[in-house]
Amino acid sequence: MRIPTSLGDKSLLEDEPFLSAFSARRARTESEHNPVAFLGKVTRLLQKEPENYRAVEEWLKLGFCPQDTVIFRLRHKTANEPACIIVESFVKFYWYLFCGLDSMGFLRQLSLPGYQNLSRLGFDDLGIKMESIEDTCLIKREPNDDPMSPLTVLSDDSPLTSRRPSITDISTIPAIENLTSSTGAIVSSRLTSPQVLDATDARPPENESPSVPDDPGPLPLAIHTTPNESVLETESDSLVDYRTPLKGCGVLELRPPGRRRRSSPPPTDNGKASTPPSVEPLALSGSYSGTQIKPDPSAEETISLDLMKAADDLDNWLVLSPIETKPDNAAPESNTQNSLPKLPLKRLPPIWAQSRQEVCESFEWFRSYQGGVYRNHGTVKGYFLSAFSAQRDCFACDGKIIISHGGGKAESARVDRGKVITKNAEDQRADDSSVSSLLENYQRGQPLVLLIDDKYGLFPFDLTSRGVYMAVLGFYRIIHAWAEYQPSSSNAKGQVVRYKFAFQWCEGQDEPWWLEQYMNAGDSLTLNDAIETLAKDSFKPEQTIIAPVPISTSPLKPENLYFPCSACGKPSPHVYQQAMACLHPACHLFWMIPSTSDFLPSELDYNPDFLTVIDPRPIPPSFRGELLPRLLDPAPANGVTTSYAYSRGWHCRKCGRLSCRSTWEHYQCPHCNDTRKIVGNIRPAINLMSIDVSASRKDKAKEIQIDDPAIKRVEPRMFNLFDCPGKVGHCHTFELPDGKGKIHRITTNRGPTVEVDRIFEAYQQQASDGTLLFRRWPLRSHKLRGTLLTNYFSQNSGETYQYVGGTDNTVPFDRAPPAVIQARNLIEKRIEEALGFPHKFNEVLSAAYMEQQKMAFHSDSEKGLGPVVAGLSMGSPALMHFRRRLKYVPDDEQRTNVLTVVLRHGDVLVMEGSGVQDFYEHTVVPSNFRIAATARWIAPGHA
Ligand SMILES: O=C(O)CCC(=O)C(=O)O
Structure with a gap:
């Protein structure tokens, strides 16, 4: 990893996804080539508007998670502290982490840009060497030094101080290993995954309600699990909503018919959490006593729930959440990034929805009610990223490269006649329908549309902050496809073959909409200006239309990324830094380090050359892609407005919401109420x-x-x-x-x-x-979300x-x-x-x-x-x-x-x-x- 020599090292910034996202849009004008200057602007804004510090804080959290190894929580002790400290801390922390970690996650060296005078500080006592490179001080540990021992950075002098008169107290520079700075940040010299480092005394700012976990309420049911069976017991004759993770088959949820899932109580007007809603118990005396959940060790697991023998419709009572939420491309939740806090959305996406039905009825690129892959004529039109991201799924280069595993065969569960049938995860094969269709897109260079929902943990923004459940990212192309082993607890081998696909943002589209959430091109100088501009900005329909023109003749597979296998001779991409392996499942060296015949280690980092945007081959000339749904004439010449096309949904050009046609006489956007009267003839x-x-x-x-x-x-x-x-x-x-x-x-x-x-x-x-x-x-009872x-x-x-x-x-x-x-x-x-x-x-x-x-x-x-x-x-x-x-x-x-x-x-x-x-x-x-x-x-x- 290259050590940055200055904070304004632009090439480094652009290589790095987070900072690149942070400054990409701003970097177009000369002043924005210097992120320090930009951060200075942000700082000044935040000094005026301290409440905005939370947004910056969120950025910090994201920035502190290089390569999904660490979760940091950096919190202000109070909301009133000047946010500029956070901004500055951010810059420094970032460099520390970027420069200091070795492959084991130990802090070996520390680079402090702008601190060439640190030799005056007491590092000699710690046996730490320092050198100055330009205006950066590089601090190294001796090779035999205990990597766990603390590194402390204390100084009474800072060049930044003179650049930023507002920061006078150098003790705000956070040090390493449990030094609590005045920002409340704590870091450690040992960074392993998954580790949550938190300021224990951190308080949420006043005027913000503490997060209230779902109140479990009284639980009259209990599940006792032994190696052979799980028994659902009750001590009460009343049943309230009940939700529990159930080994091997996701989440078991029991609720009375017609009862919605309980959610966190909404905050009241004064910002305090309201008391949890009382859940009215439903009397069911004795009808579920002795209920047993009995996993069968065979491949297809049957769990019988005699919950209500006499009940009309057991489906109402039993919802295994993966049934509707786990898409084809799902795997057990394993990615620590899923739990990262996210930034609120400042602007609605150009195309979004609140239910899958809205998408399926109004967006031609995705019409699959259940799976994660929407196929049509042998290729994939739409690919949906949701929860259950797999190991090493990633959102890189500002989301211009997204890596996901796709193609089904994850463990699954369904309810049939009141019985829960679970299926173990299986190896994917190249000829599985979804995998083969994705490979077909890859071979043809044919774009597809990526969509996400609010559960997709790698997306840095919180869709729900604007009431968004699903959003369309844009057109992408598959630039690499390979197979690998992923651990699986529900497969006897302990691992399953999964196909991975690297999707790259299609050229010819504007910049991804999420990059403009806080920053905007143009002349705005401050964060606030940027946000206001965003709010005022009207929706630009043309921004997501792809120009289907051949634009590049560069090879799809850069020579230096693909290497032939010594056994099967087939080329595989050099995906991971740690080692190369054959990525063809039929080869006996599949997923093995050729020299040792060991499987690749479970902790792998992407080869940075692999995670770069490449020039793909031209888009096939036959491909005509228009992302925005076509709007029908609300008064067609033939007067027929009851045809299939008119039964489909609508895309509101004002707010981007997709909606179903739920009203006979007009289209109506459920978000902004914009309406279009539909005028048809009476049909005899x-x-x-x-x-x-x-x-x-x-x-x-x-x-x-x-x-x-x-x-x-x-x-x-x-x-x-x-x-x-x-x-x-x-x-x-x-x-x-x-x-x-x-x-x-x-x-x-x-x-x-x-x-x-x-x-x-x-x-x-x-x-x-x-x-x-x-x-x-x-519908009162269904298995879909929303x-x-x-x-x-x-x-x-x-x-x-x-x-x-x-x-x-x-x-x-x-x-x-x-x-x-x-x-x-x-x-x-x-x-x-x-x-x-x-x-x-x-x-x-x-x-x-x-x-x-x-x-x-x-x-x-x-x-x-x-x-x-x-x-x-x-x-x-x-x-x-x-x-x-x-x-x-x-x-x-x-x-x-x-x-x-x-x-x-x-x-x-x-x-x-x-x-x-x-x-x-x-x-x-x-x-x-x-x-x-x-x-x-x-x-x-x-x-
Ligand atoms: O004739 C129809 O359209 C069916 C009506 C129906 O089944 C009902 O209203 O329950």
Whole structure:
């Protein structure tokens, strides 16, 4: 490692990721070539605005973590101390660490720029040698000196003092080994990983609430673990939320249905933490006693949780967090950088979201709801960086180089019929789908988009400080790909093969947005100016558009980085400083030091030449990359605004937020409320009703398909229509086995559907003018982080319907949109005509489906639900499938559809008997734009 000779050594600064990020933008003007001058400006600002010191403090923490070996916490004792001290301490500490550590983490030598007079200080007593190089004093230990012994630097003289009159007390120069400077910093001469060195007396500044850990609350459950089994026990008959790490399968979380995960209590207005919310216990007497979690030592681990034998839906109760959060490219959390404090975001990213659904619905580069790799036609379009970074994953060169392991096969867990199935980590292979697609991008030089979420520990900014959950980094290219061993506790070998990819920021884009978080190009002189400028800065759409032009002819693999293996002859990159190894898993020297046949050591540092930005080969001319989502014309010429494209989300050009289209009549940004009215034509039923229903499924649809011989089909009956003398309808009835109920499909010919045509058009008219508010509501139970909206729009009238939207989605019948009342009246009339008994409904859930939307399997198990549920279909035809609910399907049996009926424009489908809901569930898959009104009777006050 080169010893810097001056604080203004620019080339060194630019080599170093942190300082480079700190000064890169500023370095464009002459004064900014000197970071000392720049820091001086920051210092002056901080003297004026001491509260900003915390931002600088955060930088310090980041700067003090070279090569993820050390975590430092540097804190002010009080908020009122001048922040300039911190800035100066930062510079010095940084140099100490940069220059002084040897490969073992011992401080061998110390370089103090600007301290050429230190020979006057008492170092001789410590047997330490000093030399002066230009204006730097270099202090070295004798080779046989105890590296653990303290190095103390005390001086009454400082050239910096004269440069910065504000700093007069030289004792603010932090010394080494437990010297507490007036900044409260403590450092040690022995720096090993992971070590947290903290000023124990450090207090958070006044006016800032202390961090309150999640209150575990009373824990009526306990897990006792022996080598063979873990037993979940309870001493109480009530269950509250419960969360615990569970060996081998992530985090076990138990919570009552519908209950959100508890989080830290929000601070109150006066900045103090509020008392933790009391968690209302749910009475469950005895139903989970004796529950056992029993790991099976075989490869696929089965843990059975008889938590609630009688419970409706165990998935509600049991959430293993890796299920939804651990992406394909995940590995056990092992990176100490994950716990680093992060800087608050000062500016929103150009493209960001609060849920994965928002990304998947509005950002074409990432459409994967669960994995971390989004593949399309054999290559990867988007790669998502989240928690669970693996050993040696890294964020280097200001994030212009990112190294991550990708491709799945991490240990995983899923819940199946209330059982937790965990899978051990396995070796990745080059032909695994995700790995091979990533390798394809690498071979072709094809860019992909990197995204992060707030759990990605290596990103230096805290996304959540601005309410951001996922953010798009930009276009990257894979410049190196190799395989290595990573330790794994869930694999018998103790290690697994993982493919690693080095992603490099694509040329042709502007500077990464995160570099501009605090610094900005231009003339601003102070940090504050910079921040204000950032806040005022409007969003620049062009900044993230990549120019797909071939720009470089330099070789992709710089000769000096790749070496052939003596055994297999294949070249491998020289990734790590400590040793080179063959990085091809098929070679018998894989991951071995050729001279010793030992595996590479577990502590490895990147070869600095490897972590440099290189000139990759040209982007393939066929690649057309535009990062910003295209905005559709809100008033298309053909008037069709219910197509698939219009069901997708929106990117707000004001604040960068991606959002789902959750509102029928306009696009609306949930962050800044910017709206765009969507203007479409009313679609007549005649254009939709003849759409081929089989278009939405592979096999040719029959009008009726019975797949359970126990279901009895009653001979179809004709009936007379009250309002159309001489016209008839038909009723098909299916009797479910064991008296569980009946399903009737009531159809009419085209003539009588004129009334339905009018209702269909009234629905559309009222939805577009806002009389009828069609919305997509959050699903109550799902396994993804953040909200997940239904895949259809709905509005509820009459009694509240908790299942969708609850009271927020309900207007009483006396204020219900006219179309809803007309639909209800028609349903009641048809039932009387076809079934011969009058039936009254007090609730109607109207659902609108755009192209490719549908209602997933569910049963109408609302409290107080009457035995008859009836729905009117309008618009394009749909398939309605019925199947048994999970709890009524024997363990060894596959769950398949038992009955499928086609629902056409004007049809009324009646489910008669509570057993239809109790024992079966149904789904509806429309072939295109469709509206349905489903009427129920719900006991008033049922909620
Ligand atoms: O006909 C439809 O769209 C399905 C309605 C439905 O299943 C429901 O409202 O529960």
